[in-house]
Amino acid sequence: MSALRTPFFWGLLVLLGGVGLLPILNGSDSMREDIFLVLMLVILASSINIIMGYTGYVSFGHIVFFGLGGYVAFYLMLNHQVHFVPAAVVGGIVSSLIAFLLGIPVLRLRGAYFALATIGINEVVRSFVTNFDPFGGATGMFFNYEVYNGYGGSKNALWYAYYAILVVALLCAVSSLLIKKSRFGLGLLAIREDQDAAQVLGIDPARSKVLVYTISAFFPGLAGAIFFFKNGIIEPGPAFDLLRSIEALVMVMLGGYGTVAGPIVGAAVYEQLRAFLITNSTFSSFHLFVAGFLLLLIVLFVTAGLVGWLRQRAPRLRRYLE
Amino acid sequence: MRLLPSRLLLLGISLATLFGAIACAQPSAQPAPTPTVAPKVATSKADTPAARTPAASAPTARKIVIGFTASNTGAQNLPSKKQTEGLQLWLDTVTKAGGIKLKDGTALMPEMKSYDDESKTDRVQALYTKLINEDKVDFLISPYSSGLARAAAVVSEQNGKIMITTGAADDSTMEQGFKNIYQLYAPGSRYLVGAIDLLKDLDPSARKIALIYEKEPFSTSVVQAAQPYARSKGYDVVLFEGYDPGTTDFAPFINKINATAPDAIMGGGHFPDGTTLAKQLYEKKVSVRLVALLVAPPEPTFSEIGDAAEYIVGPSQWEPGVTYSPDAAKAANLPWYGISVKDFVSGYQARFNSTPSYHSAGGYAAGLILQKAIEDSDSTEPAKVKATLDRLNLMTFYGNVQFSIEAKTHGKQVAHDMVYIQWQKDSANKLGTKIVWPPAAKSAGAQLRK
Numbered sequence: 001m002s003a004l005r006t007p008f009f010w011g012l013l014v015l016l017g018g019v020g021l022l023p024i025l026n027g028s029d030s031m032r033e034d035i036f037l038v039l040m041l042v043i044l045a046s047s048i049n050i051i052m053g054y055t056g057y058v059s060f061g062h063i064v065f066f067g068l069g070g071y072v073a074f075y076l077m078l079n080h081q082v083h084f085v086p087a088a089v090v091g092g093i094v095s096s097l098i099a100f101l102l103g104i105p106v107l108r109l110r111g112a113y114f115a116l117a118t119i120g121i122n123e124v125v126r127s128f129v130t131n132f133d134p135f136g137g138a139t140g141m142f143f144n145y146e147v148y149n150g151y152g153g154s155k156n157a158l159w160y161a162y163y164a165i166l167v168v169a170l171l172c173a174v175s176s177l178l179i180k181k182s183r184f185g186l187g188l189l190a191i192r193e194d195q196d197a198a199q200v201l202g203i204d205p206a207r208s209k210v211l212v213y214t215i216s217a218f219f220p221g222l223a224g225a226i227f228f229f230k231n232g233i234i235e236p237g238p239a240f241d242l243l244r245s246i247e248a249l250v251m252v253m254l255g256g257y258g259t260v261a262g263p264i265v266g267a268a269v270y271e272q273l274r275a276f277l278i279t280n281s282t283f284s285s286f287h288l289f290v291a292g293f294l295l296l297l298i299v300l301f302v303t304a305g306l307v308g309w310l311r312q313r314a315p316r317l318r319r320y321l322e
Numbered sequence: 323m324r325l326l327p328s329r330l331l332l333l334g335i336s337l338a339t340l341f342g343a344i345a346c347a348q349p350s351a352q353p354a355p356t357p358t359v360a361p362k363v364a365t366s367k368a369d370t371p372a373a374r375t376p377a378a379s380a381p382t383a384r385k386i387v388i389g390f391t392a393s394n395t396g397a398q399n400l401p402s403k404k405q406t407e408g409l410q411l412w413l414d415t416v417t418k419a420g421g422i423k424l425k426d427g428t429a430l431m432p433e434m435k436s437y438d439d440e441s442k443t444d445r446v447q448a449l450y451t452k453l454i455n456e457d458k459v460d461f462l463i464s465p466y467s468s469g470l471a472r473a474a475a476v477v478s479e480q481n482g483k484i485m486i487t488t489g490a491a492d493d494s495t496m497e498q499g500f501k502n503i504y505q506l507y508a509p510g511s512r513y514l515v516g517a518i519d520l521l522k523d524l525d526p527s528a529r530k531i532a533l534i535y536e537k538e539p540f541s542t543s544v545v546q547a548a549q550p551y552a553r554s555k556g557y558d559v560v561l562f563e564g565y566d567p568g569t570t571d572f573a574p575f576i577n578k579i580n581a582t583a584p585d586a587i588m589g590g591g592h593f594p595d596g597t598t599l600a601k602q603l604y605e606k607k608v609s610v611r612l613v614a615l616l617v618a619p620p621e622p623t624f625s626e627i628g629d630a631a632e633y634i635v636g637p638s639q640w641e642p643g644v645t646y647s648p649d650a651a652k653a654a655n656l657p658w659y660g661i662s663v664k665d666f667v668s669g670y671q672a673r674f675n676s677t678p679s680y681h682s683a684g685g686y687a688a689g690l691i692l693q694k695a696i697e698d699s700d701s702t703e704p705a706k707v708k709a710t711l712d713r714l715n716l717m718t719f720y721g722n723v724q725f726s727i728e729a730k731t732h733g734k735q736v737a738h739d740m741v742y743i744q745w746q747k748d749s750a751n752k753l754g755t756k757i758v759w760p761p762a763a764k765s766a767g768a769q770l771r772k
Contacts, residue, residue, distance in 0.1 A: 029481075033451040037444060127566070130537050138537035138564060139546075142472065145479060145499040154480040231443060232476040232498075235469060235539055237567060238443050278438045278445075 002181065008260070008322045012173055016042075016264065020166040024159075032162050036230075038271045039169040043223040044244070045251040045263035046172045050216040052249070053258035054185060055209055056192035057107065058115045060245060061122030062220060065095040067239030068125065069221025070228040071135050077229065078141055084151075088164065088225035095221025096214045103213040107206065110195075119242065126240035140235030147232075161230035165223065172219040177260045177322060179212070188212055192258070250295050256305030260322040265306055383421060383429045386702055388413075388692070389459030391439035391449045391474070393466055399441070400593050400621065401681040402466035405489050407674050408685025409434065409463060412693075414673065415661065422693050425700050432689070439465050443473035450477040460702055461485070463688045466681065467592075468492030468510070468540040475503045484704055484711070486692055488684035491639075492540050493547075496726075496734035502704070504711050504725050505735045506687055510540055511547035513637045514588050516742050517614035518552050520635065520759040521586050524768050525611055528585035532561035532610075534575055534599070536591020541616055545589055560584050569595055572602045579608060590615035597627055604630030611770045620743055622677040625753050631745040632753060633771045638743050640683035640720050642667045643757050643765045651717035660690045663719045687720035744768050 020039065023032035048062045073091035076082040082090075106117045130138050148154035179185045190198035191205050199205055228234040247270070255266025270291070277283045277290055302309050311318050390409070393402035413432055416422060421429030435457045439445045446465055453459045454477070462478050464471035464487035471490030478485040479500050487495070491507040521528055531552050535541040542564065549559050560582040565575055579587060587603070587610050590596035596618025603613060604627075612635060618624050619636025644663055651658035661669070666686060670678040678686075692707075695714065699706040715724040715737065724737035742759035746769060756766035 028455070030452045030455040033448040037448055040444075130564075130566070138542040139494065139539040142494060142498060145476075148480075154476070158480065227444070231447065231473060233443070233469070233472050237469070237538060241442075278440060 004178075006181075006322075007320050009174070009177060011320060012177065012261070012264075013170070016170055016173055017166075020169070023162065029158075032158070034275065036162050036165055038268050039165045040223050040227055041248065041251060041267035041271050042169045042264050043165070043172045043219050044248040045255070045267045046169075046176050046260075047216045047219045048245075048248050049252045049258070049260075049263040050176055050179060051213055052252060053262070054180060054188040054192060055212060057209065057213075058249070059118045059213075059216070060115045060249065061118035061120070061242065062216070062248065063240060063242060063245035064118075064122040064125050065099060065217040066220040066224035066227075066244070067122075067129070067236075068098060068224070069095040070224030070234050070239050071129060071141075072221075073225030074141050074228050074234045075135060077147070078143060084160070084225070084229045085164065088222050088229070091225035092218045092221035095224075096218040099217030100210060100214040103210040104206075107209040107213060122240055122242060122245070126236050129240070130236045136234075138236065140233060140239075142233040145232070158230060161226050164226045168219060168222045168226065173260065173264060175215065175219070176263075179215070180260055180322060184208065184211075189258075247291075250291070252305075253295065253298055254305055256307030256309070256311075259305070259307045259311070262305050262307040269306070382427070383431055385433050386422075386430045386461070386696075387433050387435055387457065387459040388461050388463060388689070389435045389450075389453035389457055390463040391437050391446055391453075391465045391470075393441040393470070394438040400623070401489060401617070401679070402441075404621075404679050404681035405466045405685040406436070407670070408678065408682035408687075409689050410685075411666075411670055411673055411682075412686045412689030415669065416689070416693060422696050424697075430696065430702065432693075435459060439470060441467070441470065443470060446470050446473040447477050450474045451481075454478075454481045454483055459483075461692055461707075463685075463692075464488060464490050466490070468495055468543075469538070471495060472498075475500055478502060482704060484692075484707055486688040488688040489681055492543055493734070494539070494543065497731055499730070499732070501732055502708060504691070504733045506684055506691065506720075506723065506738070507639050508735055508738045508740050510544045512740060513544045513616060514548035514614060515551050516637060516740055516759050517588055517612075517635055518548065518555055518557070520614075520742055520768055521612050522555055523759075523761075525585065525770060528611060529556075529558055530560045530582065530584040530586075531557045532563075532579050532582055532584035532587045533559055533589045534561065534563050534565065534579065534587060535589035535616075536567055536569070536595050537564035538567050538591060541589065541591040544616060548588065565591075565595070567591070567595070570598055572599050573606075575599075576602060576606050576608060579610075580606075584610055586610055586612040586614070588612075588614045590618060592616070593618045593621055597624060600624075600634050601627045601630045609771075612768075613771070614742070619745065620755070621679050621681075625745065628753075632747060633744065633769060635742055635744045635758065635768065637740050639680040639738070639740060640687075641680065641741050641743055641755065641757050642677065643755075644719075644721065644741060645763055646717055646719055646721050654717060654722070656715065656717045656722065658718070659694050659716050660718045661686075666719050683720050687718060687723070690718055690720070691723060739763075742768075 023035055048059055051057050051059050069091035072094045073087040076087040077084055109117055129135050148157040151157040151160055187203040187208050190203055195205050251266035251270045252263050254270055256262025304312055307321060311321055392406045393399050413434055416432055421431040423429055437449045439449055462483050462485035464474050464485055466489035468490045471487045472495045479502055484502050486504050486506060488506045491510040493509045493511050496505050533545045535545040552559055561578060590599055596615045614635040619634050620638035625631050646663060648658040695707045695710045696702055699710040712727050722737035726732060726734040726736050741757050741763050743755040744758045745753055746756050747753055757764050758768035
């Protein structure tokens with residue numbers, strides 16, 4: 001728990017909490033929507049970083065947990081009138097449970113095989129949900145608009161969703177820090193560098209990897225639940241959108257692979273860049289090209305990402321920038 | 323002594339990052355909107371409350387902003403582009419005519435604000451929130467496709483904004499209890515009903531239908547309604563099979579179709595898959611008498627698949643050959659409003675150098691209905707415009723328009739009829755579309771595949 005006494009921890013709280021409070025303080029709906037998206041992407045990117053950045057396992061299909069959490073929570077809210085907060089928690093737990101069960105066989109794979117397996121899992125789950133009638137099949141599920149009356153009207157419901165995503169983003173970032181600074185986290189980093197050597201040192205790679213995969217699935221599950229509650233609709237396509245997963249990987253690479261701040265910075269920069277490009281009359285048709293080109297530049301020249309680059313260039317910053 | 327600089331450094335970094343993040347938030351909070359047209363009528367004076375009062379002595383011009391998102395990228399790009407073009411043509415027409423006139427002489431000059439939603443629901447919700455809160459649009463038009471329109475409808479309803487949905491036929495969207503959303507398209511549940519009736523009329527000996535559809539909300543809801551209807555008409559639905567969005571290889575499905583030997587194939591989904599399916603059915607020489615596919619056939623570019631397009635039937639919300647006119651309105655005891663079919667088609671061809679599709683007509687009609695509601699309300703006040711939309715029942719170049727006022731289905735389209743087109747070759751062996759159903763609207767008889 002020494003991580004909670006570091007300057008970085010307080011800096012993280014001030015930064016993320018401060019930005020998160022901005023729409024609440026000025027009451028701007030538009031800013032709330034923008035920052036909601038950023039926070040949601042922070043959660044997705046940080047979760048992927050927990051498995052990818054710390055253990056070196058690239059989870060291409062991590063979005064599956066976002067969709068699963070969303071579906072489970074939506075089903076509970078729609079069919080059993082469960083309040084969205086407990087429904088979201090159940091969504092997160094179910095995502096974790098499924099990650100645990102899947103992780104046992106899948107995490108035996110290494111490198112590209114694991115990455116491909118995660119894509120396969122996402123596609124299998126998407127196909128299953130598309131044909132699963134209790135989840136609405138291909139047409140998905142949607143709320144009657146009056147559902148929001150239980151939350152003081154739809155406008156209030158949007159704010160509740162925002163508070164929830166802010167809390168989850170903070171929890172996710174703090175968990176990422178705690179994992180990284182813990183003995184367990186050091187074990188993961190050892191696995192990332194050389195799994196066989198880590199095993200010789202007494203680390204149980206299978207157990208550690210399954211545990212971290214389980215943790216990394218919890219937060220996207222919560223985010224999915226909150227996002228689809230706010231949306232009022234859930235459909236297989238947007239719930240298991242592989243492109244969103246790949247974008248989250250880009251955010252991790254952009255911000256800094258294996259750092260706590262990297263995915264946060266990466267998500268904020270990527271989303272703002274995207275928002276700028278798609279609303280700019282000159283670049284609106286090229287935004288995917290620009291995003292792809294940016295990724296290429298990072299992979300070629302700034303492999304450590306923005307935060308990693310800063311840490312390399314200014315060693316004094318390492319204490320403040322995890 | 324070392325502590326102080328460290329803390330200062332920490333504070334500095336925290337503040338710099340915080341300000342950086344806020345600054346980063348700015349571009350999306352104030353992006354460069356893409357007004358498609360910027361009429362030179364809106365003056366700051368005209369925008370003042372005084373200028374809006376009926377007491378103003380001289381006729382004044384005032385702008386009204388209509389916001390929407392378009393799928394400039396992503397899966398819905400083509401029909402979305404057509405829809406936007408239709409809306410653009412309406413705006414040009416109104417601007418040229420001097421705006422929407424109120425009784426006090428005020429001319430309301432419409433202006434559009436739109437953004438690219440990337441065909442993604444999360445973008446749609448963020449952008450519609452921005453259109454409402456930052457761009458302060460007066461009215462909204464939906465994005466193209468049922469899924470995106472539904473996402474936009476949630477935001478629109480939350481903010482009490484009136485939104486005309488076009489390009490969105492899904493029934494369930496209009497069964498969510500919305501009060502400010504008005505659907506222009508005939509609902510999806512009616513899309514294949516006419517095709518089944520056409521088959522009955524054309525080939526009374528036909529018994530077996532294969533329904534093959536894209537597994538996404540719109541097409542699934544269409545076939546879910548078509549299946550019981552087909553059975554009620556005595557057909558045996560021998561295949562009810564969905565395929566994933568993005569499917570490009572239909573060979574396994576075609577093998578299944580061949581195994582069941584149906585008389586007709588119906589279904590499809592959107593433009594890319596519908597076009598590919600039609601092409602592969604032709605290439606594999608599937609022997610059926612009628613093929614009716616959603617969305618793709620009414621698009622003029624469907625002809626690019628050549629002979630594979632021949633005989634394909636498609637439900638359409640509107641076609642250039644429809645016979646809606648002031649006389650038809652009079653005969654139906656309905657008021658007529660707006661541009662004629664001929665003027666719309668020629669205006670569109672002159673402006674965009676292409677033939678309008680039903681998506682284009684839907685875009686124009688969305689603006690036109692809004693215009694009519696504002697004129698009849700003599701106001702842009704949402705409550706008054708909403709009341710007018712609730713009682714609207716008229717005919718335009720697009721056909722009949724009336725909205726449900728039942729609480730459960732409020733805003734759902736109840737009057738608009740679909741037509742069915744078929745790609746046929748003329749005497750010069752050139753492919754073209756003919757309206758083949760319903761009998762009252764048809765321009766040619768339907769043909770069975772040989």
